[in-house]
Amino acid sequence: MPAKDVPDIVVSRLPLYLRALSFLAEEGLQVISSKELGHKLGISPAQIRKDLSHFGEFGKQGTGYNIQYLRDQLRRILKVTEEREVALVGAGDLGRALMHYGGFSGRGFRISLVFDNNPQKVGQKMGPFEILDSGSIETIVADRGIEIAIVAVPAEAAQEVVDALVRAGVKAILNYAPITVKVPEGVHVQYIDPVIHLQRMTYYL
């Protein structure tokens, strides 16, 4: 189903739809119109209908979307119907915070390996995990067939870590380090940059 020609910008909105629909389903709602959904998300109803039309017919004119059905379809489209293993690199403050983060559960991801390059940390426990040496990323991540990684290391270490992850076969990297990293074609990187979000608000101050 992932039609090759769906624009990235459309794909980037699907997780927002999924999050809103999951929330509505938990609240016990059954149906929502594109207008109501658009109002919640600050996205025009026409845009929502157009985005979803890339993947099929999900609502009937005038009756709105079945929330659970559309949620399940979006999970399938985004390939998060089951939990995927994630390798976490960086057992510092941020790594520990991510390990305890309550937002992964039920949304398609589970941290299952933790790496750090600090010899004093390697072999120690962090939550349920033994911290592994970053030098073994290439072999261990490849052996486990893990395709997703989170990079929570300082800026100066990020590129080296990303290179090792790429050699291990990782295809999707979420980078918290405040630096743009280089990856080969076919590897996806997303950035967590709190300043982008802060600047989206200062405009209105």
Add this chain to the structure above:
Amino acid sequence: MPAKDVPDIVVSRLPLYLRALSFLAEEGLQVISSKELGHKLGISPAQIRKDLSHFGEFGKQGTGYNIQYLRDQLRRILKVTEEREVALVGAGDLGRALMHYGGFSGRGFRISLVFDNNPQKVGQKMGPFEILDSGSIETIVADRGIEIAIVAVPAEAAQEVVDALVRAGVKAILNYAPITVKVPEGVHVQYIDPVIHLQRMTYYL
């Protein structure tokens, strides 16, 4: 200048332009076309031109944008020409990681107060800061006239913290807790949700 009728979605892209232009300026580049900028950002050149046209004329047909000039204008539009004080709530792992984060500097923000509700942490030092009691958010943040806050507390504590920040006069809140919070009209909230970014990549796996 912030024209009242600029759509939120346009405003949300300005920080991405600013980040890219700042990076290009650091690299020593002087001029960039909307086509090149669009290619870097995965946004169409027409969209970039249209977004910027809300705020004035920044480029000449065929010659591209002056990078430093456009960067400075975007800083002005986003009101980040000077550093703004930020109150951080939550002195846990994530709070510590944010305090050490290297990405705020020079981009308009400086954490200047840290709060926590744990009596064992209150009065302790975290980096250069003495951790303050969350119970004093309302008075201290108001006294300092701080308008921006970062919430790095567990989900179950987030709404209460947000309520106190709002009473203190905070107008922009960056929320890391995996929960949607309620705020009155005129207060802005942005969410850091790593799952949204991960799901943007699993589509392609």
